Amino acid sequence: MQVSLRRLVLASLVVVSALAGTAVEAKKSVDETATVAVSALPPEAQQTHRLIRNGGPFPYGKDGSVFGNRERVLPRRARGYYREYTVPTPGARNRGARRIVCGGGQPTQPEACYYSDDHYASFKLIAQ
Structure with missing residues (x-):
């Protein structure tokens, strides 16, 4: 159970990081x-x-x-x-x-x- 929780946390961090990168990219300016x-x-x-x-x-x-x-x-x-x-x-x-x-x-x-x-x-x- 502890291994599954770690995987879930790790997967969540990956998703949040990916979304944060997208948000930064969308707000780039000239x-x-x-x-x-x-x-x-x-x-x-x-x-x-x-x-x-x-x-x-x-x-x-x-x-x-x-x-x-x-x-x-x-x-x-x-x-x-x-x-x-x-x-x-x-x-x-x-x-x-x-x-x-x-x-x-x-x-x-x-x-x-x-x-x-x-x-x-x-x-x-x-x-x-």
């Missing part, structure tokens, strides 16, 4: 030191960045829509602060995984823009 210059972005991202600053026209209907930041990778802000834009992926038959997400009061003058090439799993701050 690494503010991970920046990318506009000139270092892929050409399609540079073009999307120009379109954002000029107010369009955008090639995809979802461009300029509110980005909810459900993954909580970007800094927390009020709903409506972030907007997302598609960065075309050559050869992709859909919108692909590349995005620019910008935040601020005016869409054409964002306070900060972030580039993701892995569909919001990670972001790099675009140096202005």
Whole structure:
């Protein structure tokens, strides 16, 4: 009986540790030191960045829509602060995984823009 109790405690610790690791991972935020210059972005991202600053026209209907930041990778802000834009992926038959997400009061003058090439799993701050 004592051996079974030890196994149960050990198994519980393993589960708690695994859940704690998941919780920490889910709350990761953008690494503010991970920046990318506009000139270092892929050409399609540079073009999307120009379109954002000029107010369009955008090639995809979802461009300029509110980005909810459900993954909580970007800094927390009020709903409506972030907007997302598609960065075309050559050869992709859909919108692909590349995005620019910008935040601020005016869409054409964002306070900060972030580039993701892995569909919001990670972001790099675009140096202005």
